[in-house]
Amino acid sequence: MTVAAAESYPDDLRYHPEHDWARIEGDEATLGITWYAQDSLGELVHYEPPDEGATLVKDGTYGEVESVKAVSELVAPLSGEVVAVNRKVVGEPETVNEDPYGEGWLVRIRLSDPSEVGLLLDAEAYATLLAEQ
């Protein structure tokens, strides 16, 4: 059975208002969905990933995650080219519920415009946004 993670918004990540996170590592970034997003959806049963090599455009959609109840489009927090897709999540989508910021990452991209990072929210600003919802 899936053991859901406890609510958290790590300080080392940057956040998009559509409930996606980015971990910046040099000219690459790892992307995923936030605790809030996975909790709203419930246990994930499907991850429709982009192809490796696909181009992501900031604020555009790049794939889907789906629970029994609902489907949600994935919004790219940053622009870039997909260099890796998390195959573990394709096979076991509930990994996202168990560990949204670790094992449950979705894609890794090579950033095409690193300056976009400055447009994202820090953990505090994202938590404030959630509190206002």
Place this chain on the structure above:
Amino acid sequence: MVPFAGWELPVQYEGVIPEHRAVREDCGAFDVSHMGEIEVEGPRAIELLQSLLSNDLERIAPGQAQYTLLTNERGGILDDLIVYRLDLLRFLLVVNAANAEADYAWLKERELRGSDVRDVSGEYALIAVQGPRAIDRLGLPDAPAFTFAEGELGGVACMVNRTGYTGERGVELLAMADEAAALWRHVLGRGAVPCGLGARDTLRLEACYLLHGNDIGPDTDPISAGLGWTCELSKEFTGVEELRRIRKEGPAWRLVPFVMDEKAVPRQGMAIAEGGEVTSGSHSPMLDRGVGLAYVPASIATSGTGLTIDVRGRPRHATIVDRPIYRREE
């Protein structure tokens, strides 16, 4: 909580998947008090109901229940329901919440002298307790499906109905509305896991029980839907001539269950390349795959046939299967 036919209903308590598993493995409880109840009583009650319902009511005795359909002149399905024969001259119809008012109006307009039709929806609460351990947990004796008896659980008098919508053994408990909370607490105290609408839908889909408004409706007929077994075509009831014609000529479409061959979750309204569309779709927690029901051309509606479902622009392969989609190994 979500609004549903004027009621506020929980989609889930702990989560659709754990609730679904609880019902398949042990015992779950659903508050389905939103279901409507209509009582028909009198010396001509059976005459009225035989002329409006598709199944043959003469086949059931007091203490027995029957799955049946309320049909329109075109043979379409106004509602699917369970009728309980309370005694020779008195029947209780448990109908879908969204159709309760329309069903009542339909029956009331056709009332005969000697058949009193009453909407008693507000008087009753209905709690379904379902799963392989449901009967044990409630301390009830075994009884055949589609029978009922008066009983008492936790000090609450109720009608104990051996019916359900999950494909598991279990009961549906009909009690007075003001005692619903006490009955609910008693059932949970016996270890039933509270379940919401989400699990109710995935369970019924695995069992291939149809959902009125999705899989069947006023514009779909029982023969195409695979509900021909609920229609006694040798008696006279609303729309029977049209149903005899469809039976004789064969339906153009058939409702079939299918299982996805690829990872994808089919949803209501998705088009099928071979013709037709999905009427119910979800993820089966037991099969860990997408599953659904769809109307397809009758010529291809056989188990083993491949379908191509348009999942938001992506073609995804599925295979037609026999009913039910999932049955637990006993």
